[in-house]
Amino acid sequence: MAGPSIDALGQFRLTTGLGPIGHAVNFTNSNEMMLLSVGLIIVAFGLTLRTRALVPGRMQSLVETLYEFVHGMCVDTIGEEGRKFFPLVFTLFIFILLGNLLGLFPYFFAYTSGIVVTLAMAMFVFLFSTAVGFYIHGFKFLKFFVPAGVPGWMLPMLVPIEIISYLSRPVSLSVRLFANMTAGHVMLEVFAGFMILLTASLGVFGVVASIIPLGLNIALMGLELLVACLQAYVFAILTCLYLHDAVHMH
Amino acid sequence: MSRLFTTASLTSGVALGLLAQAGAAHASSNMPQMDFSNPLNGSQVVWLVIILVVLYLILSRWALPGVGAVLATRSQRIQRDLDAAHAAKVEADAAVAELHAAIKSARDEANAEVARATEAAKAAAAEQAAALSARLDVQLEKAEAEIAAARHQALTAIRPIARETAALLMTRLTGQALDEAQLNQGIHDALAARGLA
Numbered sequence: 001m002a003g004p005s006i007d008a009l010g011q012f013r014l015t016t017g018l019g020p021i022g023h024a025v026n027f028t029n030s031n032e033m034m035l036l037s038v039g040l041i042i043v044a045f046g047l048t049l050r051t052r053a054l055v056p057g058r059m060q061s062l063v064e065t066l067y068e069f070v071h072g073m074c075v076d077t078i079g080e081e082g083r084k085f086f087p088l089v090f091t092l093f094i095f096i097l098l099g100n101l102l103g104l105f106p107y108f109f110a111y112t113s114g115i116v117v118t119l120a121m122a123m124f125v126f127l128f129s130t131a132v133g134f135y136i137h138g139f140k141f142l143k144f145f146v147p148a149g150v151p152g153w154m155l156p157m158l159v160p161i162e163i164i165s166y167l168s169r170p171v172s173l174s175v176r177l178f179a180n181m182t183a184g185h186v187m188l189e190v191f192a193g194f195m196i197l198l199t200a201s202l203g204v205f206g207v208v209a210s211i212i213p214l215g216l217n218i219a220l221m222g223l224e225l226l227v228a229c230l231q232a233y234v235f236a237i238l239t240c241l242y243l244h245d246a247v248h249m250h
Numbered sequence: 251m252s253r254l255f256t257t258a259s260l261t262s263g264v265a266l267g268l269l270a271q272a273g274a275a276h277a278s279s280n281m282p283q284m285d286f287s288n289p290l291n292g293s294q295v296v297w298l299v300i301i302l303v304v305l306y307l308i309l310s311r312w313a314l315p316g317v318g319a320v321l322a323t324r325s326q327r328i329q330r331d332l333d334a335a336h337a338a339k340v341e342a343d344a345a346v347a348e349l350h351a352a353i354k355s356a357r358d359e360a361n362a363e364v365a366r367a368t369e370a371a372k373a374a375a376a377e378q379a380a381a382l383s384a385r386l387d388v389q390l391e392k393a394e395a396e397i398a399a400a401r402h403q404a405l406t407a408i409r410p411i412a413r414e415t416a417a418l419l420m421t422r423l424t425g426q427a428l429d430e431a432q433l434n435q436g437i438h439d440a441l442a443a444r445g446l447a
Contacts (some may be wrong), residue, residue: 013282014290026293034301041305045313052320054327060320067317087310095305111294115283120295121302182283 006193008186012113030111037098066094070236077240081247085240088128092121093236100181100228104221112231113181115174122174125239133246144249173238180231184224191217412437 016023017032048056048063056064070090074082082089096112103110111117133141145162146155191213198206198213285291413433420428 009281014288014294016290026290027297028290028294030294031297031301034298038301038305038308041313042308045309045317048320049313049316052316052323054324063317064321067314067321087306087314090314091302091306091309094309095302111298113283114291114294116286116291116295117298120298178283182281 006190006197008189008193011109011185011189012182014114029109030114030117033099033102033109033111034095037095037102040098040102041094066090070094073237074240077237078244078247082240082243085243089236089239089243092125092239093232096121096177096235097229097232100232101225103181103185104224104228110181110185112177113185115178118174118178119170121235122170122177125173125242126170129239129242129246132243133249136247137249141246141249144245148250169238169242173235177231177235180227184220184227188217188220188224191220409437409441412440 014028014030016027017029018027021027022032044059044063048060051057051060053060067090070093071083071086074086074089076082078085099110099112102108103112133144137143145159145166147158147162150158194213195210195217198210200206202209282288283291416433416437417428420426420433
């Protein structure tokens, strides 16, 4: 392969961040972005709580909108018990949302495009909701795998299906987020790489022809913004649904 | 036009070629996310857990209660203002009702006053009219009596005048005195014919 080529997956390569100290404790570039997200969250909430304006400004409106959006989602989906889980759902939602959005900036690492990161969060949601189920209902929670109103002879078939679908929850939850983010970033990088390659190999014609991948990338960026918000919402609403199942068992 | 076509076909050809090249590159290199032999892949999860726990503590202890308090304060303030506005409206409605009642009672009073005054005026007028008509009746009666007396006087006076005149005329015309009884009979007939007898 002569000349430049598209390395669409290099953007996902982990390196160590924060200089020699980070190197010593294997602090990665994805963790740097996580710290940036946390920093932005603290700044946003700090600005809101410093003014505590009766009539909110832009930053306060944004924070309040996010608060009320996630709070409404928890209460609507889980019920009144959802208030207890609101900080947890909000933490996951804002962390994933900022990871998705920050990842769209050039040279920024999208930590939600790592399967181990999404799987860790999904496994936590899965284990936590299961623990909540057993905590509230005790061993009666196992009845969750026995669908109500089904003839007895069908149960040997249905119970394993229910168990498998339950166990597949963390997989689908993590792969959905990881695959969406990875696919989006690969496509963005491939189209951007086309522009470089076209210019390098075709000269002036290449520059003119680069308009096509550029336009595609602009459209794609709009789509990725939507996906970034949507996937954070999907992760949060599914967390709420799993917690609803654990609390109400139906 | 042909140049555009050439450019477009060249572009798509190159794009297809690059896609194939990129595909080959993908196939040859594994995804870094799936490279579990990389120690950084595991260590980022450890740091993820630490960062998420810290974030959760910050949000649940400080940030979210703070924003919740701001929102609660605002909704309380709005509720208080709404209540105040509602109370003011009730008060204003009561004042308006009071005003209407006052206007109504004043109007009723005025109407009663007007009715009373009209009644009094009517009564006074009727009294006056009765007194006037009584006086007029008396005067009328007196006048009628006077007229009757005058008429009687005139009628009693007309007979001798007529007789003397008739006697004088007959004497002048015939030169002899007229029979007194005949003259009286004629005058009586003439007066009776005129309804004056």
